[in-house]
Amino acid sequence: MTDVTMRIWRGDASGGEFKDYTIEPNEGEVVLDIIHRLQATQTPDLACRWNCKAGKCGSCSAEVNGRPRLMCMTRMQDLPEGPVTVTPMKTFPIIRDLVTDVSFNFIMAAKVPAFLPPPMPEGGYRMFQKDVERGQEFRKCIECFLCQDVCHVIRDHEENKEHYAGPRFFIRYAELEMHPLDTNDRRDLVHEEMGLGYCNITKCCTEVCPEHIHITDNAIIPLKERVVDADYDPIAWLGRKIRRKPKKSASEAAVQPAP
């Protein structure tokens, strides 16, 4: 292969700039391999986050040629000729170089009311494959946060982060909502406090998902329908008014005795 120019964003919260590095890719190498070789040979303090280098942990998220991707799953030979730009995810604050502060996601995770099943019968729960498969699709999520990065509701509007959970957590709410055993109703919460209504189903999240989860079609749209049903079905509305159980907060649910 011939030399490639890697145009990498270097800097921190106070600012930064692109720097060019020239390197010859080897057969089969991915962008993360190139970053590692640059660290070992040209710029030892180049910051990037990574773990498994196999597309399973979701750590090495960045924007390659402007597109949100896992660096470990982006092969150099598949990129168009010319310089390759690598920038940190735009939606999150910069820590250094390619590393961003993704704590927004951990704050949102802590707000999810816990899974709450009925007591387990002797010999374990019975569930059927076709019923667990819906949730299993969402549980493939590797928390790379590329869907959060690409979502324009927070990518371009910092102020929305306070009241918008984002696609990663919509699939989490959908998973719990569709879980055959869960008894905790989160529909009001996801509608009123998690900003489900802000999503106008442009499917950008689905496009960048490295796990190929159908975020919009299988999670967000069904979730919107269920929220609407809960709001406008008069019988369901009345039923809930009469015997409305307050939703269990995360900490309440967590004090269940150990099984």
Add this chain to the structure above:
Amino acid sequence: MTTSPYEHHDYDVLIIGAGGAGLRAAIEAEQRGLKVGIITKSLLGKAHTVMAEGGIAAAMGNVYSEDNWMVHFRDTMRGGKMLNNYRMAELHAKESPDRVWELEQWGALFDRTKDGKILQRDFGGHRYARLAHVGDRTGLELIRTLQQKVVSMGTDVYMECKVLQLVHDASGRVAGCVAYWRHNGEFVTFGAKAVIMATGGTGRSWKFTTNSWEGTGDGHAMSLWAGAKLIDMECIQFHPTGMVWPLSVRGLLVTEGVRGDGGVLRNSEGKRFMFNYVPDMFRAETADTEEEADKWYDDHSAGRRPPELLPRDEVARAINTEVKAGRGTPHGGVLLDIASRRTPEFIRRRLPSMYHQFMELAGVDITREAMEIGPTCHYIMGGVKVEADSAATDAPGLFAAGECAGGLHGANRLGGNSLSDLVVFGRRAGAGAAEYIESGQAATELDMAEVEYAVKEALDPFDRADGESPYDVQRDLQEMMQTNVGIIRTATEIEDAIVQLDTFTERVKHLSVKGGRAYNPGWNLATDLPAMLTVCKTVALGAINRQESRGGHTREDFPKTDPHFGTFNFAHSSDGGKWDSPIITHESPLLEIPDELKALLEEAK
């Protein structure tokens, strides 16, 4: 209360590592009403547990009702070539079903049998289909379930915080640790009444490995320095099936589930060579012909097991031999073929991650072509010596669980026994730490001299202008360990490794780091290297002393298993407690197996 010049936090129980074992330990300690802090050098949910693919072994008997804890115990001990801590193997076999059902109560969604129970799949060395699983991403399911449980409990998690060293109190009990924040490079101290080490493995010291940058053996090394012992360090599992091409992904894991679901190994002549490598210990339960082996997949009573499902050490050695004999692929592997044996739909449904991994990284469609694979450094059976019931180490106040603890797996681990290890002994470590605290022996305040020593060691590389790059030292160390203490070992090479490791120690003392302290990967690597060297030394010392071949330790010059070496573990302790202190190796006798358990092992011969 400790007065620290650095940011400081106090806990009842401090857990180092946020993989399966650390998180399960946290849940247990939290449920017992203790104040728990977890420190991880990555983000929460990224630990190496996510890489586990095939499943979690638990004798629930959902697929074969004949299965029970006694068979699982037997399989684990035989797989470990009887070097195991029998009590750990017993507890593990008895408790793992409850730990799996508990995961469902916390939201896990395992694949199901037709009648709605948890489905179990076949794996090497397990007599019955025993691995609960979610396709080929079981580790992700396990860590996400535990992570979500921990988050719902409100446990404090310190992310991207790298622990440098454990710290004692004046009486010599383990009292906490000193760490630094990746994001800004500032130091932080933690005080605790008890510390649980759950840092995982150490594969990063070999060139071809399934392990991420995290697998640097920090917990093994820090425990040794703090006064604990390490056992069985020579027993390293080379997983038989790692990717071999392209070079950039060499070593990446290919799940054993491929073989459990019908995949077979062939050499360059197209021959299923594993039939030539069945050891006497497994002869009676292994098929003689391809016809017999193929019947077994559908009905375990119709034929005996295919030899592709022998324990991992046997399969890895066989592949190594085939390649050395010139019957390998051009890239130095052999072929793992499921394409000719199962439908594309079956393969995509059962092995979705493998399908994507080969398609996206190697351009290979595994529903149409065979995979090129070879052995890769995967797991260390050896680890911190613990008391089976409580996970207590020889250092008062320190507990250990998961891959960084030793004993359960003996000389070789069966696939699927790692995830169950994490939850069984993670829980036991949490309970052990709680009981230790209740007994009133807990530590008091940190010895600040130890803190200052660790801080100085960490900062020294910034003051050396012309030292060596940590990347160069790491690369040479990986090459050296791969060559000298790899899958097949011999005295001259191990002795050479021991000499070279002293040279590496000198090189680490002259490292130089460029740049600042904020999120500096070169500096972080410089702080990893002392632990990596300590671990490599214990591996080499165990390997030179164990003059036999057993499980994950194969000596070319001592190819047979010697009963004499089956009565004890090699244990290592530190003489001085510093990273460059001498290491002392001694024989540590195995626990005597009670007669009723011995009968389980003998009956099944």
